[in-house]
Amino acid sequence: MTTHGDDRVSGKRTYRAIGLMSGTSMDGIDAALIESDGDGIVQRCGFLSTPYPDDFRARLQSVMGEVGDISGVASELTERHAAAVSSLLALEGVARDSIDVIGFHGQTILHEPERRRTVQIGMPDLLARETGLPVVFDLRLADVAAGGEGAPLVPVYHRALTRELGSTVAVLNLGGVGNVSWIDGNQAAGPEHMLAFDTGPANALVDDFVQARRGARFDAEGALAAAGHVDDLRLADLLSDPYFDKPPPKSLDRDHFVRRAKRAVEGLPDEDGAALLTAFSAAAVALAERWFPHPAEQWIACGGGRHNRVLMTMLAERLSAPIVPADTLGWNGDAVEAEAFAYLAIRSLQGKPLTFPGTTRVPVPLTGGTLHRPD
Template identity: 85%
Template sequence: MSFRGDIGVSGQKTYRAIGLMSGTSMDGIDAALIDSDGDGEVRRRGFLSMPYPDDFRARLQSVMGDAGDVAGVAFELTERHAEAVSALLAAEGVASTEIDVIGFHGQTILHEPERRRTVQIGAPDVLARTTGRPVVFDLRLADVAAGGEGAPLVPVYHRALTRRLGSTVAVLNLGGVGNVTWIDGDASAGPEAMLAFDTGPANALVDDFVRARRGERFDAGGTLAAKGLVDEARLADLLSDPYFDRQPPKSLDRDHFARRAMGAVVGLSDEDGAALLTAFSAASVALAGRWFPHAVSQWIACGGGRHNATLMTMLAERLNAPIFPADDLGWNGDAVEAEAFAYLAIRSLQGKPLTFPGTTRAPVPLSGGTLHRPD
């Protein structure tokens, strides 16, 4: 099977790719379609989100930590991803034969880079056969095996999106876990001129809290947190976690702060608990800024957390530069991570680096991913 590889305006071959992302919030599948040369040329073509039903989300949560019926959940997860691919192609009027590659993240159920271990479940061979298209999977493994953090993976795509801004920026992804990419605005700087790391919690802790207290999936718009008061002493205790003093690059397991957070909200009302955990996410991001090589002109917020008005207000109060939703730049802030996995799959085909010393602590710029063909 050969790849299409048309010649784009950059003079490099371009590829049409689908990226699939199921993140630490475990709320569903994001699927995005892009055309790209794997470098600075990106054309965003389509996006959809397919929420998980509650029963499957519960099964997915049951295998966190790499326990339980991992194989069964992985197979069902893959079937749902195949459905997302079909739905995206139908929505965009694109034939499957036009797709050069699918970037399949799978679902992270364990992330322990200090033990050189990261586990993303999924059945890439099944997805390749079902869709009839090549699939790139296990995009984190090579980095972790080499001693890198294996996360975040999106920075090189953030750099492609921001290359024309002409200023030093921070791209902040507010998923279950928060992560940031600091990008040098010097036009002559290469892809190595980035610093990236997980900032701390974003949505995961408050999502889990409101689910346990109120049976709701998340604090929609931050309305519950907006009614509460932040206990500053409890917030200071949460921020005393040693993670925040570790020099980046660094990364987190989704549940790294779960036990500490569970203790912090004991005795608090629903409103005050949500306010505390939301403030913890905002303060974690603010602490991240101390590691930047020099100040940024703006923060660009992606991911579901940008819809939380209370979180965005708390961030604006704590950060040393303005913060804007990615949508203000013409991006789709919900689609960036899925688009990134399409972009990374293209770079994997090309043998280009996905991770760098400044983004994951990889010893050298590293490519990665395993290619699974349908035949």
């Protein structure tokens, strides 16, 4: 492995890394290129999102819960990730041999931290051979094995991005599942002072509902929900799930709320069902505020859900502090999770902690990941 170089100002060694993310929305691969020292230096260098074709997305959905043709899907998933790496390098005009490491998340198909189990499919050795680059994989396993939640993993990267803001913020990722990183604005506070947890559903429930009812991948800009009415009694029933009373750190399997949600939308018109599930996602985020050590001064929204105007409006109405899309801060709100896995891969190479007691409930700050070389 060759390091990319030394930062001219700080003198710290920096690495060039690619992060690959296929999240709980299962809509495609996000690939991001960054340069970082694994601490406070982060330079974003490129991003590419590659949607999954419908037939592969269906195959991916078929192995959720660790069933079906897992090896076949894992092989195809890995080949698609290798192609995403090549496409990103070509798009940005970056030489392959200038990359130090790939952070490969894989696809979560089962997450049961209470049983010390989490399963991300993918073939890191195959990805290393196909790309000719070192790959860090299994970034959740060590945390779960030590009694942590294994999620969310991105808070330490959120801290790197927000450390210059000088205010207490809540960084909200709206993927299939929502997760929040509460980051103390006190500049002396280290990563051990972060709090992070899954808030509840974000896009997954409404995406699945719209696909089942309308054959669409998602409710574009919340248009279907905007035409509907929220049934407050049904919403209250959704919010009565015991998960919301469980103190953080805590995490969720993608399908945790599926049965309850199916009962809630039964008999509702499409518009009302979409409105209800969107409101559920927003209300779940608002409930997260009660766990913060002290109030956030600002919420920063990342992920695909920030494009849903109805969801963002519902969040603004329910939260006690303003919420802004990450893009208003100069970030690429679609790229943050993939960037985070590049950053985590660098920290894994360095043996630095990825997770902390306040982010995953792991007993002590803990590194993680397994390194797979192309030879």
